[in-house]
Amino acid sequence: MNQKGLTLIELLIVLVLSSLLIAGIYRTFIHQQHTYTVQEQVVDMQQNVRIAINQMVREIRMAGYGRQDAVFWGVNGMHGKYKNVITPTDDGQSITVVGGYQEATSLKANAGSGSTSILLNDTSSFDISGKAYICINGTETFRIQSIVGDQINFFPGVTLKENHFLGEPVFLVLAITYSIGLSEGKTCLLRDENLGLGPQSVAENIEFLQFTYTLDDGSVFVNTVPGNRRDEIRMVQVAIRARTDRNDPELGGGGDGFRRRTLTSNIQLRNLSFI
Numbered sequence: 001m002n003q004k005g006l007t008l009i010e011l012l013i014v015l016v017l018s019s020l021l022i023a024g025i026y027r028t029f030i031h032q033q034h035t036y037t038v039q040e041q042v043v044d045m046q047q048n049v050r051i052a053i054n055q056m057v058r059e060i061r062m063a064g065y066g067r068q069d070a071v072f073w074g075v076n077g078m079h080g081k082y083k084n085v086i087t088p089t090d091d092g093q094s095i096t097v098v099g100g101y102q103e104a105t106s107l108k109a110n111a112g113s114g115s116t117s118i119l120l121n122d123t124s125s126f127d128i129s130g131k132a133y134i135c136i137n138g139t140e141t142f143r144i145q146s147i148v149g150d151q152i153n154f155f156p157g158v159t160l161k162e163n164h165f166l167g168e169p170v171f172l173v174l175a176i177t178y179s180i181g182l183s184e185g186k187t188c189l190l191r192d193e194n195l196g197l198g199p200q201s202v203a204e205n206i207e208f209l210q211f212t213y214t215l216d217d218g219s220v221f222v223n224t225v226p227g228n229r230r231d232e233i234r235m236v237q238v239a240i241r242a243r244t245d246r247n248d249p250e251l252g253g254g255g256d257g258f259r260r261r262t263l264t265s266n267i268q269l270r271n272l273s274f275i
Helices: 008-061 225-234 270-274
Strands: 084-088 094-106 117-119 131-135 138-149 153-156 169-183 186-194 200-204 207-215 221-222 233-245 260-268
Touching: 008 186, 008 200, 008 207, 008 233, 008 260, 084 207, 084 225, 169 200, 169 207, 186 207, 221 270, 225 233, 233 270
Parallel strands: none
Antiparallel strands: 084 094, 094 169, 117 153, 131 138, 131 169, 138 153, 169 186, 186 200, 207 221, 207 233, 233 260
């Protein structure tokens, strides 16, 4: 009677071959998983840097909307410190832009040239502290002295220069500051509306931010601009760099293992030609 089966040597050969096959499959799986993780981080990084620069471009481009003038700024400037539409810090680490960024309500009645007050359909977006700056239809901007019901009163000696009509939009003027700082332990692009809430994170893992300013005579300044020339700024170049959230030990080149992307954008300040 014939008996069929595997010898010990044959069994060992099968086990060795099976182990090699499983090891190959596992290695392929680990490599694909690593590739997917890396690609996912690169996508997140690219989204972060695009979100960051797109929002900055929109708001920097709108700087000066509302035609702020000496009456608006007052002796100490907006919030007691901003006297220009574009304010770079001396260390070049941040920029503050002023403009009518939020449409808040509309005029409740006509307001003629020379008027010292206006009537609004809703005054809840304004107060006499941080939200005391108001823009009418993008053409005139004032600081509020008092609010009585639906009436906004200006400071003595301040009057409307133009006629305004029922239904014209009214904007809240903001001073928006962009900078880099820490949020939840990560280096982020921060945005602060200077209303007392502090800076809020716009995008994570932003490690570099640089501003280059071009004046109306073609002069170029990197990081900051002398205080007496900030009203001459007509273009801002923003350079921003993001990195992946985690490093990749397999990334060569002798670096720290982080992948990085840098985006640069030139922003024309169209509203400043009216100031």
